[in-house]
């Protein structure tokens with residue numbers, strides 16, 4: 001019987017990550033804004049760029065608190081942030097979408113996102129992902145560690161020392177595996193399903209440049225930070 005309990009070191013690691021995850025909440029709740037009004041594609045695009053800009057800053061602060069991240073090669077730290085920013089945004093969007101709210105609010109929110117200006121062909125994969133994340137009913141520890149695992153993906157472009165990243169990611173995966181067994185004892189393959197979502201997330205994020213470029217409006221304006229992160233313009 002493998003040692004299942006989370007040892008002291010892993011508990012400390014988990015606490016550091018969850019505290020960082022909670023400390024760096026998105027300042028403005030986009031769901032509330034979207035539930036208030038139906039915006040034009042131009043207003044929605046602006047809202048997305050504002051949300052994305054603040055989320056990248058939140059992501060950087062969160063990442064600095066992942067034990068071991070700051071001891072990675074400096075350029076690799078940048079490569080990991082750049083490589084995971086869009087996935088982190090979709091993951092956070094999925095968590096916003098799956099937040100406990102009255103059914104009619106979820107329906108309005110879905111409608112608003114569907115009519116936001118994103119081309120229709122992206123809606124099915126996007127909402128399939130959101131709903132598959134929602135079905136998992138992740139606890140916040142799982143959400144925080146899953147975000148850390150996404151950031152610590154060794155095979156991002158331009159990473160010079162993937163082994164160093166892999167060692168950190170494996171530490172997180174080990175904690176998440178134990179957490180899943182403890183939190184969802186009745187679901188044998190919960191951990192495997194959780195990791196399967198990361199594959200879906202990477203596929204969804206693959207279309208982000210196209211999604212942005214074909215947003216139903218002319219003259220898409222991006223901030224310099226987003227040009228860097230989103231591979232646009």
Ligand SMILES: O=C(NC1CCCCC1)[C@H](C1CCCCC1)n1c(-c2ccc(-c3ccccc3)s2)nc2ccccc21
Nearest residue numbers: 030044047048051052055089092093096097113116208211
């Ligand atoms: O604001 C948002 N998401 C915040 C990002 C930062 C973290 C908090 C959430 C947007 C809004 C969509 C409607 C128009 C305004 C922006 N959003 C999306 C996205 C659809 C496509 C997205 C994207 C990302 C990167 C690249 C290309 C495209 S994000 N799904 C949501 C599901 C539920 C609530 C909001 C949601």
